[in-house]
Amino acid sequence: MIQVFYSSPWVPPEWIKAHGLEPRGIWFAGDLAPLPLAAGVCAFAEAVVRLAEAHPDSAMIFSTHCDQLRRGFDVVTVAAVEHAFLFNLPATWQTGVAEQIFASELERLGRFLVKLGGQPPTVEALADIMARYRQARSRLLKAAAHLPARQYCEAVARFHWDGSVHLPEKAQPAGANAIPLAIVGGPLPTWQGNVLDAIESAGGRVVLNATEAGERSLGRAFSPNRAPVAACTLPDLLRLLTRSFLDDCVDVFQRPNTRLYGWLEERLAARKVRAIVLWHYVGCDLWRAEAQPLREAFGLPVLLLDSQGAAGDAPRQSGRIEAFLESLR
Amino acid sequence: MSTAPRKLTLDEWDARYAELKRAGLREPFYGGSLRRHVLLDSDLRLRHLRFDSSMASLRLWNFLLTENERLAQARAQGGKIVGTMKDLGTVPVMAYSLAGVRAFYPDGAWWTPCLMECSDGLLQQSETFGIDGSFCPVRAMLAAFQNGEHFPQPDLLICSSGAVCDDFSAIAQRLEKMGFPIVWWEMPRRREPEPGETACALPGNLKAPQIQVECVRAELARLGKVLGEMAGLPLESGALAEGIHEANRVRRLLAALRQVAYGSPGAPLPALEMLVAEMLAIHFCSDRQETIEVLSGLLAEAEERLRRGHCIIPEEAVRVFWVNPVADLRAMNLLEEWGGRVCGSDYMFGHALELIPEDLPPLEALARTALADPMVGPTMDRARRIAADCRAYRAEAVVVSRIPGASHCAREGAIICQFVRKELGLPAIELEIPPICDAMLPTLSSRVQGLLETARAGR
Numbered sequence: 158m159i160q161v162f163y164s165s166p167w168v169p170p171e172w173i174k175a176h177g178l179e180p181r182g183i184w185f186a187g188d189l190a191p192l193p194l195a196a197g198v199c200a201f202a203e204a205v206v207r208l209a210e211a212h213p214d215s216a217m218i219f220s221t222h223c224d225q226l227r228r229g230f231d232v233v234t235v236a237a238v239e240h241a242f243l244f245n246l247p248a249t250w251q252t253g254v255a256e257q258i259f260a261s262e263l264e265r266l267g268r269f270l271v272k273l274g275g276q277p278p279t280v281e282a283l284a285d286i287m288a289r290y291r292q293a294r295s296r297l298l299k300a301a302a303h304l305p306a307r308q309y310c311e312a313v314a315r316f317h318w319d320g321s322v323h324l325p326e327k328a329q330p331a332g333a334n335a336i337p338l339a340i341v342g343g344p345l346p347t348w349q350g351n352v353l354d355a356i357e358s359a360g361g362r363v364v365l366n367a368t369e370a371g372e373r374s375l376g377r378a379f380s381p382n383r384a385p386v387a388a389c390t391l392p393d394l395l396r397l398l399t400r401s402f403l404d405d406c407v408d409v410f411q412r413p414n415t416r417l418y419g420w421l422e423e424r425l426a427a428r429k430v431r432a433i434v435l436w437h438y439v440g441c442d443l444w445r446a447e448a449q450p451l452r453e454a455f456g457l458p459v460l461l462l463d464s465q466g467a468a469g470d471a472p473r474q475s476g477r478i479e480a481f482l483e484s485l486r
Numbered sequence: 487m488s489t490a491p492r493k494l495t496l497d498e499w500d501a502r503y504a505e506l507k508r509a510g511l512r513e514p515f516y517g518g519s520l521r522r523h524v525l526l527d528s529d530l531r532l533r534h535l536r537f538d539s540s541m542a543s544l545r546l547w548n549f550l551l552t553e554n555e556r557l558a559q560a561r562a563q564g565g566k567i568v569g570t571m572k573d574l575g576t577v578p579v580m581a582y583s584l585a586g587v588r589a590f591y592p593d594g595a596w597w598t599p600c601l602m603e604c605s606d607g608l609l610q611q612s613e614t615f616g617i618d619g620s621f622c623p624v625r626a627m628l629a630a631f632q633n634g635e636h637f638p639q640p641d642l643l644i645c646s647s648g649a650v651c652d653d654f655s656a657i658a659q660r661l662e663k664m665g666f667p668i669v670w671w672e673m674p675r676r677r678e679p680e681p682g683e684t685a686c687a688l689p690g691n692l693k694a695p696q697i698q699v700e701c702v703r704a705e706l707a708r709l710g711k712v713l714g715e716m717a718g719l720p721l722e723s724g725a726l727a728e729g730i731h732e733a734n735r736v737r738r739l740l741a742a743l744r745q746v747a748y749g750s751p752g753a754p755l756p757a758l759e760m761l762v763a764e765m766l767a768i769h770f771c772s773d774r775q776e777t778i779e780v781l782s783g784l785l786a787e788a789e790e791r792l793r794r795g796h797c798i799i800p801e802e803a804v805r806v807f808w809v810n811p812v813a814d815l816r817a818m819n820l821l822e823e824w825g826g827r828v829c830g831s832d833y834m835f836g837h838a839l840e841l842i843p844e845d846l847p848p849l850e851a852l853a854r855t856a857l858a859d860p861m862v863g864p865t866m867d868r869a870r871r872i873a874a875d876c877r878a879y880r881a882e883a884v885v886v887s888r889i890p891g892a893s894h895c896a897r898e899g900a901i902i903c904q905f906v907r908k909e910l911g912l913p914a915i916e917l918e919i920p921p922i923c924d925a926m927l928p929t930l931s932s933r934v935q936g937l938l939e940t941a942r943a944g945r
Contacts, residue, residue, distance in 0.1 A: 197888075197896035221675045224652040228897035231865040235901055248647040248655070249672045252708070254701045258674055261697050265680065412647035412655065412670040413662055442621060442893055446656035449616025450663045 159273055160212070162186070164205050165220035166317060166374035167406045168244050169398050171290045172263060173218075174320060175283040176275030181215075182317025183208060184346045184370040192466065199225040199440040200466025201344050209233045209241055216240035216273055218266070222248075222410045223443060242269045248412045250403050260399045283394050293322045294375040300324050301372045302428070306340070306353040306363035310371060314347045317370055335362035336485050337429055341421065341451065342436035342444050342462075343409075344369040349464065355475045356434065359482045364428040367421060368436055369408075376405025409443045418454055425455055432458045432485055434478070439465045458485065491791055491798040493536040493756060493819075496520060502539060514545065514776065516552040523551045530603040531922075536819045538759045538798060542783035549780050550762055551601075553590065553772050554637050560588050560772070561638045566717055569640030570769070571658055572650050573673070575838025576856040578769040580710055583729025584717040590772045592643075593654070595627040595636055599921040600814050606636075609921070617660055622653045622892040623813050623921050631666055642716045643668045644709060649675035649862040652893040669712055671705040673856065674698050676863035688858040689840035692867060703853035710849070726848040732774055734841050739781040740767055741839065746788045748829045748879045752797025754788040757828035758818040761811065764831065767838040804938045805829035807881040809872060809902060813889055814923040817930070821885075824931060825938050830879035832872055836860045865898045869905035876910055883941040884914035885934070913940040 161173045162181045170180035183205060192203050202225035209217035210233065219230035221243060230243040245262050247255040271277055278286075293316055301309060308325055315323055338361045345352065345368040356363055367373045389397070407420040424430075433451055437444035445461070452459045460481040464470050494502060503511075503519045520537065523529040529551060537543060561567055568589040570577035581589035599609050600623075609619070611629035630636040645658045647670045662668045676694050679685035684696035714720040743763060747755045755763075763784055770777040791797065799822055807830040812818060821828065837858040843851040860868040876884065884906045886899040895918075903914035915937050923930060 195896070195900065197893075199896070221649060224650075224893040225896060227649065227675060228865060228894065231901060232897060234864065235866060235904070243675065243677070245648075245674050245677075247672050247674070249670055252672070252705070254672055254704050254708075257697070257704075258672065258701055268680070268682075410652075410655070412645075412659065413668070414659060440620075440893070440896060442653040442656040442891075445620060446617060446660050450660065453663075 159275075160215040161218060161270070161273070162208060162212070162215060163218040163220075164226055165222050165244070165246060166370055167222065167246055167402055167408065168218055168220055168266070169263070169402055170317065170320065171283070171286045172266065172278075172398060173270060174290075175278035175286045176267065176270040178270055178273065178275045180320070182314065182370060184344060185311075185314040185318035186346070187348070194465065197440055199223075199438045200464065201346070201438045202226050202229045204466060205229055206232050209238050210236060213239065216242065216269075218242045218244055220244045220246045222246045222408065223441070225440065240273060242266060246410075247403075248410055250406065250411060250416075256399060256403060259403055260395060263395055263399060278391070280389060280391050280394065283391065284389055287394065287398065290320060293320060296322050296324070298372065298375050301366070302364070306357060306366060307350045310345060310350050310353055310366055310368075311347050313366070313372065313374065314370055317374070332362070335360055336431050336482060337362050337364045338432050338434055339363070339365035339367055339421070339425055339428075339430045340371070340434045340436055341365075341367040342369070342434075343438060343441050345371065345436055351471060352436065352462065352474055352478075355471075355478050356482075359475070359479045360486070361478070361482050365424050365430060367424075373407055373420065376401070376407070409447060414447075422455070425457070430457065432460070432481070434460045434462050434481070436462050436464070439463050490796050491754070492539045493798065494539050495536060496524065496533050499537055499539075499544075503544070506541065511541065513548070514779070516548050516556060517545070518548060520544065520547055527551070527602075528605050529601045530605060531601045531815065534816055534924075535758065536756075538756050540787045542780075542787040543755070543759050545783055546759060546762055546780050549771055549773075549776060553594075557588065557590060557638050557772050566642070567638055567640045568713065568716070569637075569643045571643070571645040571668075572654055573646040573856060574835040574859065574861075575768045576706070576852060577644050577709060579729055579733045579842065579852060580706065580713055580721060580726060582732070582770065582774050583725045584713060584719065584721055587713065587717050588772050589769050590637060590640075591769055592627045592631065592637060592640070593624050595630040596622070596624040596813065597815070598630065598636055599623060599626050603922060608636075615660060615664065617657055620891055621657060622651070622889050624654055625657050628657060628661055628664065631661060632664065642712065644671065644712070645669070646671055646673045648673040651861070653891055669709065671709055672701065673705075673859070673862055674701055676857050676859075676867075686854060688854045689843070690836060690858045690871065692858050692863065694854075694857045698857060699850065699853050702856055703849050706849050706853055706856070723848055726852075727844070730842045730844060730848055730851060734844065736767060736770060736774065736777055736781065737839060737841055739778065739785060740764060743781060743785045743788060744839070746785065746792065748831075750792055750797070751801040753799035753803070753827045753829075754791040754797055755784065756798055756818070757808070757822060758815060759784070760828060761815070761818055761831070761833065764833055764839070765811075768835050799827040803827040804941045805880055805882045806938075806941075807831070807872065807876045807879065807884045808833075809884065809886040809899075810834055810889060810895070812887050812919045813921045814919050817887065817919045817923055820923075820927075820930065821934060824934050826883070826934065829881050830875045832860060832868065832875070834861055836871065861894060865901045866905070868898070869902045872902055873906050873909045876906060876912060881910075881912060882944065883937050884912055885937065886914065886916045888916055888918040890918055890920050913937055913944070
């Protein structure tokens with residue numbers, strides 16, 4: 158079965174699955190590894206480009222939510238990578254135009270998937286898959302508070318990879334005296350999960366993973382009143398999917414990005430977060446620009462932790478994390 | 487009065503200005519010597535630039551450098567001011583269709599650190615808002631908004647989002663969090679129509695699916711309403727049609743000027759003045775009628791020089807196609823000093839140079855033109871257009887100038903350079919030009935001269 162990689166959690170995997178193809182959220186991809194970079198290029202965007210080039214039999218869905226990925230798509234089309242698709246994610250969400258763009262992109266993606274060999278979804282199949290994904294997101298959301306950071310990160314990434322939920326029966330939470338932190342920011346693929354280990358070994362406890370494919374990507378379990386019902390037609394389900402994703406999307410690229418702040422505010426307070434680690438790739442302007450607004454909005458210390466996607470990042474990152482946590486004690 | 491053209495230093499312009507005054511020079515209300523911009527506004531960079539010697543160019547520079555004063559005057563007279571960001575050429579056409587409304591680009595503050603040789607402190611102040619040197623120099627606008635010294639606070643701020651540069655979008659978002667409310671509008675990333683989709687022709691021989699045109703048209707209609715509410719009178723279709731007609735007068739003049747300046751064997755006007763002239767297209771430097779006068783003057787000067795065989799850059803100069811505007815204006819002088827000349831340009835707002843269709847409903851026409859923005863579509867579309875223009879203007883080399891920290895520069899330069907090399911066999915390089923490039927002169931010089939030598943060898 159053809160794998161369809163997707164690079165934003167706001168591209169609905171259930172739509173891909175309903176076409177009989179395998180959605181693969183790239184945050185779990187084993188070969189999304191460090192690479193040599195040209196000046197100014199984001200390591201993550203470059204890894205996505207290389208992943209697309211390395212898997213000619215699979216498809217890659219880029220999205221417009223960041224300039225580097227949008228232009229990464231330009232790179233693969235120049236290189237004649239055949240199975241690439243650019244999903245136009247609207248930055249605004251408040252207008253009918255945003256909804257129209259998202260809905261029409263879903264339809265266009267559907268045509269792309271059929272061209273790849275997928276089948277147009279039936280109402281029953283789509284409703285069933287939407288319900289399953291919704292349930293999976295709910296389970297993961299419930300587990301957010303008590304799983305150790307690395308395990309939670311991997312569980313969510315795994316869900317984005319194949320739709321499954323694997324939660325350990327007995328979780329070993331970090332020490333009660335550890336400092337509760339939130340990690341907020343861009344993509345944190347599983348191969349960079351050592352950052353989470355570093356936080357916990359330095360005496361921190363990640364109680365909120367608000368990176369791209371973390372808890373934030375699960376929305377609000379896609380609102381309970383949006384469960385597909387038996388009488389739905391395919392256009393009804395598509396509308397439901399569109400509204401769910403547009404309403405539940407909380408991300409830095411949105412304009413204005415007030416929903417991200419609203420989402421964070423609620424959780425930072427509820428989980429008594431004492432500091433924020435702002436995780437981003439070098440070259441990611443969208444996240445980097447939020448360091449000061451995050452400090453101002455929540456009155457919490459913020460550590461900028463960047464990555465060039467290189468193996469040599471780890472010692473520098475560990476050093477910064479240790480110093481940050483030490484200063485919080 | 488057309489004499490043999492020369493390039494003048496600021497000191498030489500002082501002498502020439504005095505001479506012109508004695509000869510009875512008549513100037514518009516914003517006229518005066520160039521020196522006063524150094525003395526009164528601390529535009530220190532002018533001391534290191536070389537200027538064209540014509541009166542038409544003097545008028546151009548004075549027009550450019552008095553924008554802040556003219557905006558303040560308009561405000562004092564009860565006019566409304568719209569700050570429009572990122573779309574480079576679309577919203578101003580709407581704003582100027584309303585009586586008493588002017589639009590300008592706060593983005594333009596990106597040149598202030600260059601003009602003031604960083605004595606303004608804008609870049610350093612922007613760091614205090616958390617926007618450091620890893621961002622594009624457009625971050626200067628944050629501090630400019632905060633200190634209110636470089637442009638009046640607009641009555642309304644509008645910014646496009648979606649298919650825009652991340653650095654710009656992040657800076658604009660920062661601005662909003664600093665307490666400057668923004669009306670955001672969506673610009674989808676332009677794509678080719680797919681089989682089964684209705685295709686719409688866009689200016690610049692581009693195409694987009696109808697659904698994208700419809701979305702942009704709906705967004706512009708929303709903006710029209712907001713602009714009308716601010717102005718206290720609705721933006722009627724007839725007024726917009728008239729606004730488009732006037733914008734097209736500017737665009738026709740620029741097209742003629744570019745043809746004369748870039749198409750001739752020697753250059754009748756220098757690259758620096760041409761860059762400034764092209765920039766007038768995007769918001770008319772806050773005065774649409776005066777833009778028409780300034781461009782008419784430049785065109786007349788260029789035509790007259792060609793008639794007399796007076797070129798400011800000789801025919802032997804290497805014909806260079808220049809991509810992206812430069813953060814330091816001096817770079818345009820340097821290219822010519824090192825033996826090149828600009829014979830074509832893509833300063834990121836090609837859509838603002840295209841005629842807006844006048845045979846379509848006005849909002850539809852504007853939506854199609856907005857979608858033709860080279861920065862919202864595939865980089866290959868831009869590369870193809872550049873290659874076509876290189877052919878048309880017989881370019882011998884291509885320079886893609888990188889804007890420090892700009893997200894689009896990470897990828898586009900390589901794609902464009904690779905395409906022109908492959909399609910046209912032209913040498914192409916990328917150059918990063920910071921707001922003050924003096925410290926980089928040895929590197930820039932060796933790279934540009936290497937390019938020019940390669941091009942000459944290919945003759």
